[in-house]
Amino acid sequence: MRAGAEDALASGSIGVVSIHPHAEIPDQLFTDPEAEARWRARFTSARNSTPDWARLAPDRNLYVSNISGVWEVYAWDRATDTHRQVTDRPNGTSHATLSPDGETIWWFADTDGDEFGQWMVEPFGGRAPGEEPQQALPGVHDGYPAGLEIGSDLVASATATDDGTTIWVNRGVQGERGGATIVYQSEHDAGAAALSYDETLLAISHSEHGDSRHPALRVLRLGDGSREEDNTVVAEKWDGEGKGLDAIVFPPIAGDQRLLVSHERRGRPELLIWDLATDTETELHLDLPGELSADWYPDGRSLLISHQYRARGELYRYDLAEGTLTRLNTRPGTVGSAAVRPDGTVEYGWSSSHSPSVVRALFTDGTDQVVLTPPGEPAPPSVALTDAFVPGPGGEIHALVTRPADAPDGPLPTLFSLHGGPHAEDEDRFSAHRALWVDAGFVVVHVNYRGSTGYGSQWRDAIEGRPGLTELEDVAAVHDWAVRTGLADPAKCVVEGGSWGGYLTLLALGTQPERWAAGVAAVPVADYLAAYEDEMEPLRAFDRALFGGSPAEVPDRYRECSPLTYVDEVRAPVLVLAGENDPRCPIRQIDNYLDRLAERGVGYEVYRFDAGHGSLVISESLRQRVAEVHFARRALGLASPVV
Structure with missing residues (x-):
């Protein structure tokens, strides 16, 4: 680390616990007004x-958008284009869906981003003045x-x-639901x-074998009665230790009992079709090197194949009867x-590192165009x-690298x-976050x-039994490569990430202190033992599968x-x-880590916000990005704002 940077960032009294220095948030990051406007536009553009x-009503659509400055749910009637x-x-909404007839909108209501709550419903056309959304599922806690x-x-x-998972069935149409x-x-x-389309079969993903990272499947036949015993198990499928199964979707055809898995x-990840009528399966052997997912075409005779390989994606149509695979013309x-829409049009989201995200459609006549354009100017490219x-x-480790276009030759921060x-x-997707760091003079x-999909x-699965430390071996190898090839200035390397990336950041600062001049950790795991105690139960199950047990069973691994x-x-x-209401990386375990930093007098700053595992409020995201870049440039002894 550059001499003097730690002292420049230290504040508060050494040894005083729980009084943490607040992050600085200047009014601007760039002295050039055009540069300042450009980076902000990437975040604020709709x-x-x-x-x-x-x-059953494909003209009725839902999407989430940041048009209002907060990510919220929007209804789109294609028939009238309204x-x-x-x-x-206040803290936005991100989960929503439609009833099959398009009459009701379902959205999930939590409290300030804590992810804990209830499904709500309201009419597609909107509520009457003064009318409140209704709880969707009576009797569901x-x-x-x-x-x-x-x-x-x-x-x-x-x-x-915290007690596990419960699955309910509520019968009857909305407004009369039992x-x-x-x-x-x-x-x-x-x-x-x-x-299933005819609502007789329900596929359940479960981890009764003790490994939530590699689930098994159970299919129930839903009876007509209101008693639990009216619902019977049709079939089970588990591929054994370390081999997960994920139910994707049934065909949109009444009586069709084929489940895409x-x-x-x-x-x-590859594909098979499980026919529940005969309890037989057909594996699909596709000549593609990457990982696969899929959806049905409306007639149930073809699949829309999503192929992910080396950080890029593409789409194919697979004809089940002919066994033919046809690449679709995506960029x-x-x-x-x-x-796939009912008329055969394929709609998809697309972006690249250079180009902002858009919603495109591949029509049956072969044309390709943008179908949903938010208002205002698009985000500037990167x-x-x-x-x-x-x-x-x-x-072999795959890394993705970008360098400021106008940077001088030689190693850079x-x-x-x-x-x-x-x-x-x-x-290879557009990222306003990445673009900001590049504009601020950093190679990214x-x-x-290992651990990535x-x-x-x-x-x-290579990180099982030793998470965090395994990933950082790969980070070290890429760091060595970047320094050796003259890409990175070894005295000006910053490690940064959010969530698991924030966890890796803090772990890197402690286990690889010679490599890093600064770190930026957003909503991290900081104290794994305390995190396990406070986090949501689905994540505790994930941790048990990842570590090979709970902290009570394998305490040394967690430490x-x-x-x-x-x-x-x-x-x-x-x-x-850190988010005050974060159920994934809770605040107490972060405070434990910060208290230890305070005891040692290490230079650090803290930014706390009133939300959960991140924020859906755009102005809040802007403040956090300003805090991050401003902090890193000061830590490296660089001018801030950027000249």
């Missing part, structure tokens, strides 16, 4: 998700949502609490996964949320990513941005470390992999951002 439509904001809550399957005559909903019948209850993590029998980049493949201790998850990946390096089951264990080795200044 964006929206790919629309979801009602199965849009309506549905929700208006508050909890963390674990799946919602809405039919015309029944709803299957799953809720997780009481809730419990059809499944377990102390283990589970969820409602798929409902994701499996990993050959070391990567290079990341493809997400793809689905610099494209390049690929790097670095030898690592567990195999470098941000190693570590994704959350851990079961996720950095992709994304590391798809997109590179096969073995790569994803070995906890950032708090290494806090006395931290030398670089660190900024920690």
Whole structure:
């Protein structure tokens, strides 16, 4: 670390616990007004998700958008091309869906981002003046949502609490819905996964074998009565230790009992069709190198295949009878949320590192165009990513790299941005966050470390038994490569991430102190033992599967992999951002870590916000980004604001 940077960031009295220095938030990051306006526009420009439509009324659609300055739910009537904001809550709303007939909108109401709450309903056309949204499911208690399957005559909903998972069926049309019948209850993590079109079969994902990361499937036949015993088990499927099964969807055809399933029998997510009528399965052997997911075409004769490989996505149509695979004409980049409308049009979200996200449609005549454009100017473009493949201790590591376009030759300050998850990946998609760091003069390096998805089951599961430390071996290999090749200035390397990436950031600062000049950790795991005690039960189940047991069973593993264990080795200044209502990385365990930093007199700053695991409020996101970049540039001895 550059001499003097730690002293410059230290504030408060050494040894005073729980009085933490607040992050500085200047009015601007750039002295150039155009540069300042450009980075802010990338965050504030209107964006929206790919629309979801009602199965029996495809002109009725829902999407989430930041048009109001907060991510909220919007209704779109395609027949009249009218849009309506549905929700208006201080901390935003992100989960919503439609009833099959399009008459009602379902959205999930939590409290200030804590993810714990109830499903609410209201008419698609809007509530009457003074009318409040109604609780959707009488008899269902508050909890963390674990799946919602809405039919015309029944709803299957799953809720997780500290006691485990409960799945209910509520029968009857909305407004006359009867009481809730419990059809499944377990102390283990589970969820409602798929409902057949005729509403007779319900697929349940469960982890009764003790491993929520590799679930099994159970299918129930839903009876006509209101008693639990009226619902019978049709079939079970489990591929054994370390091989998960995920129910995707039944075909949109009455009486069709084929369930599309994701499996990993050959070391990567692939596809099979499970016919519940005969309890037989057909594996689909597709000549594609990456990981696969899919959806049905409306006639049930073809599949829309989503193929993810080396941080890029593409779409295919697979004809089941002919066994033919046809690539659809999508552009290079990341493809997400793809689905087939009743007329055969394929709608999907698309972006690349250079180009902001849009909703596009591939029509049956072969044309491709944007179908949903939010108001206002689009976000300014950014610099494209390049690929790097670095030898690592567990195999080749894929990194994505971008460098400021007008930067001088030679090593530059470098941000190693570590994704959350851990079961996720950095992709060739647009990121206002990345673009800001590039504009601020940083090379940005994304590391798809072991634990990431997109590179096969073995790569994803390599962190089992030693999470955190395993990923950081890969980060170290990429760091060495970046320094060796002259890309990164070894004295000006910053490690940064949110959620699991925030956990890795704090762990890196303590276990690799010689590598880092500063760290920025957003909503991190900081004290794993305390985090396990306070976090939501679905994450405790995930941790037990990842570590090989609970802290009571394998305490040494949790201590070995906890950032708090290494806090006395931290030398670089660190900024920690934390949500007061976060159920995933709770606030108490972060305070434990900060108190230890305060005892040691290490240079650090803290940004606390009144939300959960991140914020859906755009102005809040802007403040956090300002705090992060301003902190990092000061820690490196660089001018802030950026000249």
